[in-house]
Amino acid sequence: MTKPAHIIAPALPGTRQRANGAASAHHQPSDSRRWPARLDLLQSLSGMLLALFLIAHMFFVSSILISQEAFYRVARFFEGGWLLGKPYPILVSFVAAGITALLVLHAWLALRKFPAGYRQYRAFVAHKNRLRHDDTSLWWLQVWTGFALFFMATIHLYDMLTQPDMIGPFASADRVWSGNMWPLYLMLLFAVELHGSIGLYRLALKWGWFSSDKPDADRRRLRHVHHLFSAFFITLGLLTLIAYINIGREHAEHLGERYQPVAATAAERR
Numbered sequence: 001m002t003k004p005a006h007i008i009a010p011a012l013p014g015t016r017q018r019a020n021g022a023a024s025a026h027h028q029p030s031d032s033r034r035w036p037a038r039l040d041l042l043q044s045l046s047g048m049l050l051a052l053f054l055i056a057h058m059f060f061v062s063s064i065l066i067s068q069e070a071f072y073r074v075a076r077f078f079e080g081g082w083l084l085g086k087p088y089p090i091l092v093s094f095v096a097a098g099i100t101a102l103l104v105l106h107a108w109l110a111l112r113k114f115p116a117g118y119r120q121y122r123a124f125v126a127h128k129n130r131l132r133h134d135d136t137s138l139w140w141l142q143v144w145t146g147f148a149l150f151f152m153a154t155i156h157l158y159d160m161l162t163q164p165d166m167i168g169p170f171a172s173a174d175r176v177w178s179g180n181m182w183p184l185y186l187m188l189l190f191a192v193e194l195h196g197s198i199g200l201y202r203l204a205l206k207w208g209w210f211s212s213d214k215p216d217a218d219r220r221r222l223r224h225v226h227h228l229f230s231a232f233f234i235t236l237g238l239l240t241l242i243a244y245i246n247i248g249r250e251h252a253e254h255l256g257e258r259y260q261p262v263a264a265t266a267a268e269r270r
């Protein structure tokens, strides 16, 4: 198994104190010494759940590329009408609340690893520039994209939490175009895809997934998969965003009007 130490952020000034502290840690009750490892595991788990959610989310949202009707059906599916007899948009709010809680937990755990204060920041940047090691630079990119996500993801989640009934081909496209959300979505898309794919790459290295007795070859292969993963989801996300923008522009004159499913319009004609 590849040792986690390879990809853990390099030592910062504060960590020397921690190392000194570790010497006296023999005298601490064993349970308290396990907490850093538990928190690390929790950070990995929450990150993995968020990444899995996001992969599913990108596929659901991109159903607009198939047709407006396809996205309409996906959106109604999550309101549970097919199971409960009538649609309950509040189910979407529950999911949004759960994802928000997971995001807050993940961000709180990640804060432990951010440089604390200017001296640690300067020390890390100098170290990174001297080392010129790809994975250390990736870690830095992950810190910044994660920081940006604090703000951008919560704006979108608040929308989904408070307006769960406003999801559909026209309602979503109107929000993207007439509601001026597209610049935020564009930045959010790059931030979250880079953050998520770097995160999964680092998880695979850290926990030794797919590892063999050739660590260098493993790392090269994982890096390749990571680049393909980012390119695929950024392309899918951009095409999806363009589709919402186009529908939103065409629909701008009828802002607020909701999409009528094919079955309803056929019944009206009869």
Ligand code: HEM
Residues within 6 Å of the ligand: 054, 057, 058, 061, 092, 095, 096, 097, 099, 149, 153, 156, 157, 160, 166, 167, 168, 171, 172, 173, 175, 176, 181, 185, 186, 188, 189, 192, 236, 237, 238, 240, 241, 244
């Ligand atoms: C339960 C939670 C969520 C729901 C229900 C949801 C739903 C949606 C929907 C319906 C859209 C289409 C545009 C719109 O209606 O405004 C969208 C777009 C988008 N969402 Fe989410 N979302 C959720 C969470 C997230 C999270 C946590 C992220 C990232 C951290 C995210 C990133 C994006 C991005 C980047 C777009 C732009 C679409 C694209 O470029 O493909 N979403 N989301």
